[in-house]
Amino acid sequence: MVEFVDARGDDPKEVVSRLRRPGGFLSEPVRKVARDIVSDVRDGGDEALLAHTERLDGVRPDPIRVPLEEIQAAKASLSPEVKESFGVAIENVRFFHKRELDRPFETSRAGATVGQRIRPIRRAGIYVPGGHGAYPSTVVMAAVPAQVAGVPEIAVCAPPGRDGSVSRHVLAVAGLLGLDEVYRVGGAQAIGAMAYGTESIPPVLKIVGPGNDYVTAAKLEVFGHVGVDAPLGPSEVVVIAEAGAFPERVARDLMAQAEHLSGASAILLTPSEELMRSVEPLLTGEPAELITLVRVRDSAHAVELTNLYAPEHAHIISEDPEAILQDLDAVGMVAVGDFTPVALGDYGAGPSHSLPTNGAASWASALGTHDFTARTNYIHYGPEALADLGPHVMRLARLEGFPNHAESVGVRLPKGG
Numbered sequence: 477m478v479e480f481v482d483a484r485g486d487d488p489k490e491v492v493s494r495l496r497r498p499g500g501f502l503s504e505p506v507r508k509v510a511r512d513i514v515s516d517v518r519d520g521g522d523e524a525l526l527a528h529t530e531r532l533d534g535v536r537p538d539p540i541r542v543p544l545e546e547i548q549a550a551k552a553s554l555s556p557e558v559k560e561s562f563g564v565a566i567e568n569v570r571f572f573h574k575r576e577l578d579r580p581f582e583t584s585r586a587g588a589t590v591g592q593r594i595r596p597i598r599r600a601g602i603y604v605p606g607g608h609g610a611y612p613s614t615v616v617m618a619a620v621p622a623q624v625a626g627v628p629e630i631a632v633c634a635p636p637g638r639d640g641s642v643s644r645h646v647l648a649v650a651g652l653l654g655l656d657e658v659y660r661v662g663g664a665q666a667i668g669a670m671a672y673g674t675e676s677i678p679p680v681l682k683i684v685g686p687g688n689d690y691v692t693a694a695k696l697e698v699f700g701h702v703g704v705d706a707p708l709g710p711s712e713v714v715v716i717a718e719a720g721a722f723p724e725r726v727a728r729d730l731m732a733q734a735e736h737l738s739g740a741s742a743i744l745l746t747p748s749e750e751l752m753r754s755v756e757p758l759l760t761g762e763p764a765e766l767i768t769l770v771r772v773r774d775s776a777h778a779v780e781l782t783n784l785y786a787p788e789h790a791h792i793i794s795e796d797p798e799a800i801l802q803d804l805d806a807v808g809m810v811a812v813g814d815f816t817p818v819a820l821g822d823y824g825a826g827p828s829h830s831l832p833t834n835g836a837a838s839w840a841s842a843l844g845t846h847d848f849t850a851r852t853n854y855i856h857y858g859p860e861a862l863a864d865l866g867p868h869v870m871r872l873a874r875l876e877g878f879p880n881h882a883e884s885v886g887v888r889l890p891k892g893g
């Protein structure tokens with residue numbers, strides 16, 4: 477059943493809290509499931525990893541690591557057309573992420589040099605979801621930014637199907653990108669394995685990639701022991717559409733993100749009662765349960781609600797989409813205009829499709845090269861620069877009650893200076 481909300485007279489914060497799906501990755505029941513699985517795998521290694529995989533995915537993959545020949549065979553089995561399409565996607569994603577790469581810098585003034593080095597993380601783990609459907613696109617969207625950032629070792633985990641194997645297309649894309657370390661495990665157990673390591677899976681330093689609520693909650697559990705990217709949970713879209721929008725197109729945009737299932741959510745914000753009424757009968761099947769149609773006062777009201785909700789995606793269908801784009805400030809990715817369905821971004825418009833969800837877009841960003849790098853700052857002072865700054869540092873250190881900090885400077889200053 478499609479849900480209707482009339483938001484015109486209500487408090488925006490209250491409307492947004494009603495739109496948020498309950499039971500997401502922040503909820504205690506989901507956190508507890510993820511926590512228990514992660515700690516089992518931390519303590520029990522491969523045996524616990526396989527036991528949870530058998531319980532949840534109905535199979536014990538053997539061996540856990542995909543043999544290289546299987547990756548090569550999957551790559552060789554691609555039809556020329558599919559291979560070309562993946563190639564186009566890879567090229568567009570690489571083009572975008574090369575441009576966002578952070579640059580190192582160094583600058584000097586009065587004998588003091590300060591700088592920042594950008595270094596790739598040495599070993600990253602990429603989670604590729606695969607419960608409802610397979611996500612070879614996610615291999616592109618996470619591995620390409622990692623490769624552009626210069627990560628030398630990339631491990632991939634993806635859940636096995638009932639026959640114990642990972643989606644052939646996931647393996648094929650791994651092959652196209654030259655990735656050879658793929659494990660057929662998924663869910664919270666894969667996150668635990670990558671974080672703590674098992675007999676089969678050497679631990680990684682940072683885990684990235686989208687997944688359902690269990691996967692996302694597991695990333696929150698292991699954070700601190702390893703790095704993780706933003707919570708990239710069940711897909712969300714807010715479609716902001718004005719009266720002139722084509723109902724059939726709007727319906728497809730909503731159904732597109734809702735068909736990810738696994739807790740996804742799709743919301744239409746429109747001032748047009750007529751648009752709502754004509755979209756509604758076009759929403760069918762299981763995805764329709766995840767769709768909400770919201771009547772708003774006008775575009776400004778839609779923008780206000782969107783910024784509070786902070787969705788993964790927003791799609792603007794309006795006479796003047798650029799104007800609305802300028803006012804949106806808390807969205808993972810915005811698709812601008814009627815000719816830009818969000819699906820373009822899902823598969824290969826350029827930016828990674830791995831995006832913050834459940835409000836995290838208000839403080840987090842899309843997955844990108846910055847998720848695969850760390851910064852090392854450095855300072856290099858000469859004697860004059862030390863003499864200039866030193867007395868200030870000594871004063872501030874004494875003020876904080878740290879005399880040895882002060883004296884580590886003092887012993888280097890000229891006597892009687």
Ligand SMILES: NC(=O)c1ccc[n+]([C@@H]2O[C@H](COP(=O)([O-])OP(=O)(O)OC[C@H]3O[C@@H](n4cnc5c(N)ncnc54)[C@H](O)[C@@H]3O)[C@@H](O)[C@H]2O)c1
Nearest residue numbers: 605606607608635663686687688708710711736738830831
């Ligand atoms: N935010 C993003 O950037 C982005 C991008 C792509 C996909 N997604 C989202 O990724 C998700 C993929 O979800 P999925 O379910 O298809 O695949 P998934 O790989 O994320 O999850 C499948 C695994 O979940 C575990 N699982 C399922 N039910 C469980 C339970 N009751 N208890 C414990 N573990 C359980 C199992 O181990 C299973 O292998 C979708 O919600 C989709 O919207 C998000």
Ligand SMILES: [Zn+2]
Nearest residue numbers: 711732733822
């Ligand atoms: Zn999508």
